[in-house]
Amino acid sequence: MPLYEHVFLARQDISPQQVESLVQGFRQILEEKGGSVGKTEYWGLKPLSYRIKKNRKAHYTLMNINAPHEAVTELERQERLSTDVIRFLTVRVDEHEDTPSAMMRRSDRDERDGRGDRGDRGDRDRDRDGRRGGRRDRDFGPRGDRGERAPAEAETVIAVADEEDA
Numbered sequence: 001m002p003l004y005e006h007v008f009l010a011r012q013d014i015s016p017q018q019v020e021s022l023v024q025g026f027r028q029i030l031e032e033k034g035g036s037v038g039k040t041e042y043w044g045l046k047p048l049s050y051r052i053k054k055n056r057k058a059h060y061t062l063m064n065i066n067a068p069h070e071a072v073t074e075l076e077r078q079e080r081l082s083t084d085v086i087r088f089l090t091v092r093v094d095e096h097e098d099t100p101s102a103m104m105r106r107s108d109r110d111e112r113d114g115r116g117d118r119g120d121r122g123d124r125d126r127d128r129d130g131r132r133g134g135r136r137d138r139d140f141g142p143r144g145d146r147g148e149r150a151p152a153e154a155e156t157v158i159a160v161a162d163e164e165d166a
């Protein structure tokens with residue numbers, strides 16, 4: 001039988017227990033059609049890149065499926081009918097991974113070299129004067145009450161306005 005990886009996103013306002021009951025219902029659908037579900041992983045409630053059906057977050061779940069095409073088609077049909085599932089994706093694979101998926105491997109995310117305290121940055125983010133950030137003293141207009149000269153364009157505009165009044 002073909003092997004599939006299936007990920008579905010459930011609404012943000014349901015509980016993780018309800019997501020688990022959805023997984024059990026989908027597992028039952030697949031088993032009735034002659035398939036089986038290997039590994040399932042609940043990835044948690046994660047933010048979405050953009051809003052989907054008024055949801056900003058979703059419960060992500062991965063299922064490794066070993067089932068005929070008809071069973072997967074029925075699973076996707078049931079997910080389209082479900083109001084709790086907002087998106088799903090099924091991909092056919094050559095073999096399932098026995099190790100945890102990339103989303104579950106916390107060691108890869110936590111042990112990134114050079115990303116924690118930012119102590120290795122040095123003075124890369126400082127300008128020539130030793131200040132942090134970009135230059136803030138550009139002449140974009142009159143400087144007002146700092147006692148500094150206004151740009152030359154502003155003086156000519158004021159001079160033209162004075163000649164018109166005379």
